[in-house]
Amino acid sequence: MFPLLPLLFLLFLLFLPLTTSHPSPSHTYTTPCNPPTLHIQNLTYTSSIIYSNPAHLSYASAHLTFNLSTPSLSTLTSLCSAFDSSSQQSDAGFFAWPRNYTCSGAPPQNATFSWARYPSSVLSVNETWVCGGHEYLAVGKANVGLSCQTVNWVNPNFTWPNPGGEVYSSSVVTCGRVDLTIVPKVRIIR
Ligand SMILES: *[C@@H]1O[C@H](CO)[C@@H](O)[C@H](O)[C@H]1NC(C)=O
Ligand SMILES: *[C@@H]1O[C@H](CO)[C@@H](O)[C@H](O)[C@H]1NC(C)=O
Ligand SMILES: *[C@@H]1O[C@H](CO)[C@@H](O)[C@H](O)[C@H]1NC(C)=O
Numbered sequence: 001m002f003p004l005l006p007l008l009f010l011l012f013l014l015f016l017p018l019t020t021s022h023p024s025p026s027h028t029y030t031t032p033c034n035p036p037t038l039h040i041q042n043l044t045y046t047s048s049i050i051y052s053n054p055a056h057l058s059y060a061s062a063h064l065t066f067n068l069s070t071p072s073l074s075t076l077t078s079l080c081s082a083f084d085s086s087s088q089q090s091d092a093g094f095f096a097w098p099r100n101y102t103c104s105g106a107p108p109q110n111a112t113f114s115w116a117r118y119p120s121s122v123l124s125v126n127e128t129w130v131c132g133g134h135e136y137l138a139v140g141k142a143n144v145g146l147s148c149q150t151v152n153w154v155n156p157n158f159t160w161p162n163p164g165g166e167v168y169s170s171s172v173v174t175c176g177r178v179d180l181t182i183v184p185k186v187r188i189i190r
């Protein structure tokens, strides 16, 4: 037996926010079925690698953050952040394995992204949202023209043994800020 009544009730719930004249105060819907443009703002990338002696990596991490908004869907902005703390010995090693990261919620859209740092900085963003009883998926991809600064430092006074626990060297890469817009490919998935 096909459960028609619960389905109709669900559709009613889905349409409810679109048909009420007063949207919830936390966000303002505009024309929700318009093809979206993904707005990426304040994208920054940093990585740090610190050695406590020439043979011992003591700290390694890389961090990408950006703000994502889709003005045709919502006035809200979500925060997208990816962290890699694998024991890399050079910046080129970070984010080498493809992974999906989730942006912090900004209803009505949900977003995931992936990030590849080398050989070129490629950002892929997927967003899903519900409109008119359908669920949509937007798939966007862009090369991020990052301009980066690398500061390498070696402690000139480093001696071995090192009773004071001094740092031997550090390498810090700082890139951004970058703003870009991506026009994604959109399809109905449900
Ligand atoms: C981007 O950064 C600038 C400067 O810090 C800030 O004024 C602006 O609000 C940020 N944008 C977003 C979407 O957070
Ligand atoms: C934008 O991103 C920064 C961190 O990169 C975060 O502190 C800020 O809260 C974000 N802005 C919004 C509106 O989410
Ligand atoms: C990322 O998510 C998509 C589905 O949205 C999936 O097909 C893909 O395998 C995931 N990739 C990784 C590396 O988990």
Ligand SMILES: *[C@@H]1O[C@H](CO)[C@@H](O)[C@H](O)[C@H]1NC(C)=O
Residues within 6 Å of the ligand: 100, 101, 112, 113, 114, 124, 125, 126, 139
């Ligand atoms: C985005 O969606 C496409 C198509 O379903 C999928 O191949 C890809 O892995 C997804 N990427 C992310 C970051 O979810």
Ligand SMILES: *[C@@H]1O[C@H](CO)[C@@H](O)[C@H](O)[C@H]1NC(C)=O
Residues within 6 Å of the ligand: 108, 109, 110, 128, 129, 130, 135
């Ligand atoms: C957003 O993500 C939440 C949690 O994964 C899920 O329950 C919800 O159905 C998603 N909404 C859309 C529009 O994809």
Ligand SMILES: *[C@@H]1O[C@H](CO)[C@@H](O)[C@H](O)[C@H]1NC(C)=O
Residues within 6 Å of the ligand: 155, 156, 157
């Ligand atoms: C190295 O030692 C000299 C002399 O003690 C001192 O002036 C200098 O600040 C030290 N440099 C560092 C990076 O600690």
